[in-house]
Amino acid sequence: MADLTTTFLGIRSPNPFWLASAPPTDKEYNVCRAFEAGWGGVVWKTLGEGDPVVNVNGPRYGAIHGPDRRLLGLNNIELITDRALDINLEEIARVKQRFPDRAMIVSLMVPCEEKSWQSILKVVEETGADGVELNFGCPHGMSERGMGSAVGQVPEYIEMVARWCKQHSRLPVIVKLTPNITDIRYPARAAKRGGADAVSLINTISSIVSIDLDNFAPTPTIDGKGSHGGYCGPAVKPIALNMVAEIARDAETRGLPMSGIGGITTWRDAAEFIALGCGTVQVCTAAMTYGFKIVKEMASGLSDWMDEKGYAVIEDFRGRAAPNVTDWQYLNLNYVTKARIDQDLCIQCGRCHIACEDTSHQAITSMVDGKRHFEVIDAECVGCNLCVNVCPVEDCITMEQIAGWDPRTEKPIPAEYSNWTVHGNNPMRRETLQFAPEPMVRQAEPAE
Ligand SMILES: Cc1cc2nc3c(=O)[nH]c(=O)nc-3n(C[C@H](O)[C@H](O)[C@H](O)COP(=O)(O)O)c2cc1C
Ligand code: SF4
């Protein structure tokens, strides 16, 4: 059976599944039950300084559901912990003592002043915690007070605070990045320059999830008004994966340890983040939707898949997908595919025909010889795969690579790789073929 043990920044955990800083990690009662259920680690709900913050006393969540009522996206207007600092610290110390083999990371958010960071780091260190995560991410409430994403959006502040933390603590420092920024590479580079040991991403995305059309206010609505919140859950996974990939392949941050967060709901989601180079993954919405025991399925699913693929340890596949992320200009223009419809699986709903007819390339029949029949016309198909994505039957439509001759262009298909950098239509074309930049080297763990 595959070994799921992870060592991230020298912190060992029995599996890569950590709970992200959020309500599931808000108190001893929750975290103990999470560890009993099998979570490898937690990032404790963000601690602040001074009197605790005050949350709204009305609804704090909004959601997007699929047609089957499955939760696809969750929006929240919750702040950092609203419990006293000393109680949180006592609980953290007790939990760490009771579960010494689990990763205990403490999330922190205090004003951008060296003294504030220095003093909170000292008391956190005394709990026996394994590391700290700097919350530069919350897009609501705390950002208006000059913290959270207000820091995460200014690379100079990230660098400055990361440097203070490294100066004032022996604990590993993880910088949690906000996705509410144009180019994630800049804050990640700043974290690295400041000496951070790792980055974690993503925190929530600034959002208004819906407008109540009876009282004309955003949801969740507090006494007739609403404010933007932070969006998370399955809907944000593609954004998170892209940001992780950007950091993995950037020359300045390549090799920087990462903890992947954003919409992770299944073992497969987790494996995808790890394949892009993440050393651990963090989960919030899935635990809030399905409960702590979801980790059992995640761990057994990942382990079964690793056995099937012959991966004995996580390191055997970590980072393997990163070299295959490239820029559009390096994609092979001589790779030609056509859609193929499995007539035995087809239920003749006609969705592929409508999609292709109205918005693609009129390449799927609806009637043949006076009978309802859906078939691809190779001479029109551009291989876009829209039909695959709208078909309600899994694997009913697949894409097939063709070689030799393309009946659509009526031209031969060259066997060799070629890309846009040398294409005749490219006004900036080069004389010789440009290949993708050197692939990413696999991430190495820092020496313990
Ligand atoms: C209700 C709620 C509260 C959260 N509070 C925090 C927090 O205190 N600190 C923090 O760093 N992230 C917080 N987050 C963000 C999560 O840690 C995580 O980054 C985000 O939800 C994306 O992961 P997910 O898609 O698995 O939920 C919160 C998220 C939710 C839903
Ligand atoms: S791949 Fe695109 S062009 Fe071809 S049949 Fe499907 S939708 Fe039409």
Ligand code: SF4
């Ligand atoms: S969408 Fe799928 S099931 Fe429906 S007609 Fe097309 S191939 Fe058949």
